Amino acid sequence: xxxxxxxxxxxxxxxxxxxxxxxKKTSLEGLTMSVEDGExxxxxxxxxxxxxxxxxxxxxxxxxxxxxxxxxxxxxxxxSMHADIGYLxxxxxxxDYLTAAELLDYFARIHDVSSQERRLRVDHMLKKVGLETAxxxxxxxxxxxxxxxxxxAQAILHDPKVVILDEPxxxxxxxxxxxxxxxxxxxxxxxxxxxxxxxxxxxxxxLCDRVGVIVGGKLRGVGAPDEIxxxxxxxxxxxxxxxxxxxxxPLLSKATQTGKRYRMQVSEADLYATLxxxxxxxxKILSVSQVKSTLEEYFMHxxxxxxxxxxxxxxxxx
Amino acid sequence: MRRAGxxxxxxxxxxxxxxxxxxxxxxxxxxxxxxILVGQVSIGIEEMVIVTLGLSAISVIGLLIAVFxxxxxxxxxxxxxxxYALLAKPVRRWEFLLGKFGGxxxxxxxxxxxxxxxxxxxxxxxxxGTEHVEGSVLVAVYFILLKLALVVALALLFSCFTTxxxxxxxxxxxxxxxxxxxxxxxxxxxxxxxxxxxxxxWLSYLLPNFENFDVMAAAAHGRAIPGVLIAQNTxxxxxxxxxxxxxxxxxxxxxxxx
Numbered sequence: 001x002x003x004x005x006x007x008x009x010x011x012x013x014x015x016x017x018x019x020x021x022x023x024k025k026t027s028l029e030g031l032t033m034s035v036e037d038g039e040x041x042x043x044x045x046x047x048x049x050x051x052x053x054x055x056x057x058x059x060x061x062x063x064x065x066x067x068x069x070x071x072x073x074x075x076x077x078x079x080s081m082h083a084d085i086g087y088l089x090x091x092x093x094x095x096d097y098l099t100a101a102e103l104l105d106y107f108a109r110i111h112d113v114s115s116q117e118r119r120l121r122v123d124h125m126l127k128k129v130g131l132e133t134a135x136x137x138x139x140x141x142x143x144x145x146x147x148x149x150x151x152x153a154q155a156i157l158h159d160p161k162v163v164i165l166d167e168p169x170x171x172x173x174x175x176x177x178x179x180x181x182x183x184x185x186x187x188x189x190x191x192x193x194x195x196x197x198x199x200x201x202x203x204x205x206x207l208c209d210r211v212g213v214i215v216g217g218k219l220r221g222v223g224a225p226d227e228i229x230x231x232x233x234x235x236x237x238x239x240x241x242x243x244x245x246x247x248x249x250p251l252l253s254k255a256t257q258t259g260k261r262y263r264m265q266v267s268e269a270d271l272y273a274t275l276x277x278x279x280x281x282x283x284k285i286l287s288v289s290q291v292k293s294t295l296e297e298y299f300m301h302x303x304x305x306x307x308x309x310x311x312x313x314x315x316x317x318x
Numbered sequence: 319m320r321r322a323g324x325x326x327x328x329x330x331x332x333x334x335x336x337x338x339x340x341x342x343x344x345x346x347x348x349x350x351x352x353x354i355l356v357g358q359v360s361i362g363i364e365e366m367v368i369v370t371l372g373l374s375a376i377s378v379i380g381l382l383i384a385v386f387x388x389x390x391x392x393x394x395x396x397x398x399x400x401x402y403a404l405l406a407k408p409v410r411r412w413e414f415l416l417g418k419f420g421g422x423x424x425x426x427x428x429x430x431x432x433x434x435x436x437x438x439x440x441x442x443x444x445x446x447g448t449e450h451v452e453g454s455v456l457v458a459v460y461f462i463l464l465k466l467a468l469v470v471a472l473a474l475l476f477s478c479f480t481t482x483x484x485x486x487x488x489x490x491x492x493x494x495x496x497x498x499x500x501x502x503x504x505x506x507x508x509x510x511x512x513x514x515x516x517x518x519x520w521l522s523y524l525l526p527n528f529e530n531f532d533v534m535a536a537a538a539h540g541r542a543i544p545g546v547l548i549a550q551n552t553x554x555x556x557x558x559x560x561x562x563x564x565x566x567x568x569x570x571x572x573x574x575x576x
Contacts, residue, residue, distance in 0.1 A: 089403055098331075111408070
């Protein structure tokens with residue numbers, strides 16, 4: 001049985017505001033979930049949903065109002081836990097007077113990496129994120145995408161067991177996104193646990209063993225992408241050719257025609273009856289496939305449900 | 319502690335790469351050069367004029383650096399979010415603060431040393447054989463450095479919980495108040511109630527006493543500075559810095575980095 005690399009129990013974060021801080025905004029409400037050892041976990045949600053708040057709580061940048069969390073069995077308040085995690089902040093910004101090589105060397109020193117090993121790791125990381133040629137340029141001259149790459153390099157520089165990435169694809173061009181995806185898959189192959197937040201659902205679908213969807217500070221669903229999108233009603237799509245016109249008129253009115261070909265969606269329950277009807281009319285069945293709802297549809301369904309429930313929900317961890 | 323040292327060296331590197339620092343050092347050297355010119359028209363008291371002008375320049379420049387860079391030590395990192403990646407690593411928040419403090423004090427030490435070297439160079443040009451002038455000037459420079467360390471600690475404390483502008487005002491306010499603690503302690507007025515006088519006296523003990531660090535007149539006149547004062551000021555600055563940094567750490571350790 002897989003053990004949990006990240007365990008979160010009833011994690012809650014309120015931000016006081018207003019005169020004398022008497023009012024409070026709840027940014028995260030009773031979050032309970034876990035990320036298994038060695039899995040890639042995608043944390044999805046719209047802006048202000050509580051993704052960054054959760055990640056900041058895990059890495060100790062903010063403190064919970066209630067609840068607990070453990071990473072690799074250690075409390076998030078335990079400083080030694082930080083040696084085993086790598087973290088990429090959202091829209092990272094680093095000391096702009098340093099070069100990429102100097103910044104990585106600085107962070108490697110913080111992680112107690114020996115001087116000989118430091119040089120090797122810095123070189124390796126710069127190569128890995130495609131910044132070898134820009135290693136001596138000060139970070140103030142870096143583009144957003146380049147800073148994102150440096151951020152990723154510093155997160156995995158010390159070979160952490162758990163990597164937490166806040167919007168790792170943000171600001172990257174398609175090539176950069178592909179490279180980040182490859183790095184995440186490499187980390188998975190090396191047995192690391194990766195948790196990342198993203199807005200880009202196709203990336204989550206492609207990379208994640210499981211995803212969690214958070215909306216309005218509450219976790220709305222967790223599971224494998226296939227599983228959670230399967231919660232929605234599915235349909236079957238039939239592709240067929242039909243030259244006649246009369247016998248199938250009620251069915252054809254539901255289909256989309258392209259030349260001689262027709263494409264039609266029916267429910268799972270009606271599939272066999274429809275196929276028999278088509279067969280009886282001598283239509284040529286070309287394919288029958290399952291129509292899966294996408295993660296995006298599922299995500300939008302949750303967001304819309306949340307908006308309908310609480311139109312004035314205002315959450316922010318920023 | 320080792321990590322505080324790494325943060326300190328990086329803070330020092332930041333200051334060294336900041337061109338404003340070089341301009342200030344250049345300004346200090348220009349001031350000292352000006353003092354030589356003044357010294358040439360001050361017949362018989364050239365050394366005194368040079369020492370006074372030189373030490374004043376070192377003090378003012380040091381204060382500008384301590385206050386203006388000191389108030390940004392933490393707030394700048396929070397505004398730019400450069401400390402997010404650092405604090406997610408095995409660095410305790412007090413280590414980060416100690417490192418920032420150590421880095422700026424190191425910067426001030428190097429700058430003060432460079433300015434003091436310029437001052438001694440100027441003194442050597444007009445030297446007339448007074449031997450202990452240099453010793454007392456050295457002590458005066460050391461006291462300026464202690465004073466600057468205390469100012470950095472105060473600026474860092476305010477930087478942990480308020481805006482840079484308010485931090486400048488609070489630090490400058492405390493510095494100015496700290497120059498008048500003796501007056502505050504001995505202040506007596508018939509119109510002032512006994513309770514208020516007691517409050518003022520206690521306040522004078524709580525405020526940082528910057529008067530003790532001013533030995534410019536003694537240095538300018540070549541009077542020896544007693545060893546007990548050196549020990550007393552060193553202990554006072556160390557203890558006061560420790561208390562202020564502990565308060566800063568207590569605040570910063572609880573702060574949410576939003």
